[in-house]
Amino acid sequence: MCYSAKVRAEYREYVKEFGAILSLDQYVAEYWEQMGDDWVKKMPSAFRAWFRGPGTEDKAQVARAIEDWTARQIPEYEAELAKQLARLEENERKLAKKVTKTAQEEVRKATAKIESTAAMLKSLTKPSAAAETARIFPQSTAPVMVWENGRRVVKMMRFQCRKAGAPSSSDWVIDRVTKRKRMSGTYNARRDNLERYWRKEFGYSHGIVIADTFFEHVARHDMEGRELRPGEKPEDVILEFVPNTGKTMLIACLWSHWTGAGAGEPDEPDLQSFAFITDDPPPEVAAAGHDRCVIPIRPENVDAWLQPDPENLAALHAILDDRERPYYEHQFAAAA
Template sequence: MCFSAAVRAEFKAFQNLFPKSRLSIKDFFELYLRRKSKPKPVLRTPKAMDAQFAKSHAQDLAEIRALIEEFDAAQKVETEQDLFKQRQRLADAQRSLQNKPTKKAADDERIATTKIEQALAKLKRLQREDLSAGDSRIFPGWWAPVLMFENGEPIVRPMRYQCRPAGKPVNYDTRFPGTYNARRDNLRGFWNQQFGATHGVMIVTRFYENVSRDGSNVVLEFQPEPAQDMLVACLYSHWMPPAGSDEDDLWSFAAITDEPPPEVAAAGHDRCIVQLRPENVQAWLTPQGRSLEELDALLDDKAPAYYAHKLAA
C-alpha cells in the first residue's frame, strides 16, 4: 500500500491536464478555517499546498491566505513556548544527574533533548519561505488536492487521505485504518459504493513504502524513470454527518493499489499505486454510464514507467 506520497499541490499542475479546471475556493477556505478554529486534532496539510495560497496575491484567495498566516503564527508561539519548557526540563535533568543520577533524570534528559530538536526543526520549517523536497509529502490522515468531475466540470478539492465512505460512523476511521488505499482486487467488494461512481485523481511525483530489510523496517522512496507526474487513480466519498451531530462534513479519498511491477516487488513491496495514462484520465473521472469492465480496462492500461528506488532520507 502507498504509505506516503509526494504530491503536486499547485493548481497549475491540474490545469495542465484540464485548462478549464476550477479550484474549489470554498472547500479550501472551510478546511483552513476548521484547522484554525479546531486546533485539536491538528488537520495536517503539506506546506506545498499551503504555499500556493500563502504566496498568492489573488484577491479571491485573501481570506485563505489570512487563515494560513494566523495558523502559522499561532503554531510558532506554541512551539516557542514548548521549546522554552523543554530547555528548562533539560537543565533540571542535567542538574539532577550531576547531583544524584536517577532513571527519571536520565529519561527527562533524553526526552527533552529529542523534543528540543523537534521544536527547532518545526520552527525552521515554519519560518522557511522556500519549499524543500519534503514539503509536498503527505501521510495517511493528511489533506491533499484531488481532481474530480462535478456537473461535467473538472474541479480540484482538498480531501483527506483516508476514505470514510458515506453513511459510515465516525469510528470507521479507527476500525479500518488502512482505508487510505483501495485494493484493486476488492473494488467490487469493499469499495463497491465508490467504484464506478466517485472517482478522483491525485498527482504524485514519488511514493514511499515500508519494507523489511534484514529483520528491520526501512522506508524506500520510489520515483518513476523518466521523471514524470503520476496520475494516480483514486476513489473518494463525501461524508455527511447525521442529524444532530456536531461533526463536520468530510471529503476523503483512497488511492487504488494493484499488484506491483517487477522492480517494486524485487525491492520488497507487494503493492503499487495505479498510474493512469493521461489520455484515460477524463474517462476515469467520468465513470457514470461506463461498465465496470470498461473502468477495469482503464486501470489495466497503466502508464509505462520504471520505478527506481532508494532509501528515503
C-alpha cells in the same frame, strides 16, 4: 499498502497541465467553518502557500484563517522550544556528572524534539515559496483532481477515505495481533475489492493525485530476499519508490463526500476524503519486499477516468490495466 507519498504541491502545475481550478467554496464551508483549527494542522505547509496573494473572497477567507492560526501557533511552539532546550541542558548536566541510560535517552528525545519544533517554527515565521512537493500521510490533507460541472477541479481532501454513510469510528480498527486501536487501511483501495467494499465509489467518484514517489513499510529480511535468522526479530524499514522516468505519476484514486447527517452523526463535520487504488506490484517492488503498488494512469486516460460510467466498469478496469509502467527504483527513507 501505500502509506505515504510525495505529491505535487504547486497549484500552477494543475492549472498549466490540466486547466484545473481550485474549488474553495465547499472547502471553506467544510474545513474552515466546521473543523476550526484542525484542518489547518493537517494541511502540509506547502499547500498553505496556495492561498497567499490576491484572489477571490473565498481564498481570502482561507488565507485569513491560516494567518490567524499561525499567529496563535507561534507562541506555543516558542514555549515548546524553550521547554526542550531546558530539558536538554538539564540532562547534559546530569551526564557530565554520571552517564546513565535515562539521561542519554532524554538528551536524544530532547534533541529530536528541538529539531522538529525549530523546523516548524521556521516554517511559520519565515514561510518560503511553495515547495515543489509535499509528503502526505494518512489523515493529512492533499489536493485531488476531480471532474465537476464540466471541467477538472482541484479539491483539498483528507488522505484516508471515509465512505459515505459509514460511522466516523470506521477511521479506526482494533489490530488483531496487538489488540490495540490503529488507523484503518482505507487510505488504500485494493483493486480486487473495488466492486465489493468500494462499489459505491468505483464507477462514481474518481480522482487523481499528482505524485513523484510513494513510500512503503517492508520487513528488512524480505527486502534482502532472505528468511529470518534464528532468534532474529522482524525489522521494519521504510522504502521510497521512485519511477525511473523522472515523470510525475497520475495516481488513480477513489473519493467520497461524507456527511454527519448521512451517517446519523449530525454533530460531526462533513468530510471529503480519498484513497489510492493499489494493485499487485511489478517485479521490482515485489523483490523489495512489498505486495502492493499504486496505479499511475496514462495522461490520455485522465478525462475518461474522472468521468466514470458505472454501467461500464470493464472500461474502467481497462484504464487501470493500461497504466504507466515505469521501473521503480527504491531507497531507504525516514518515517516522516
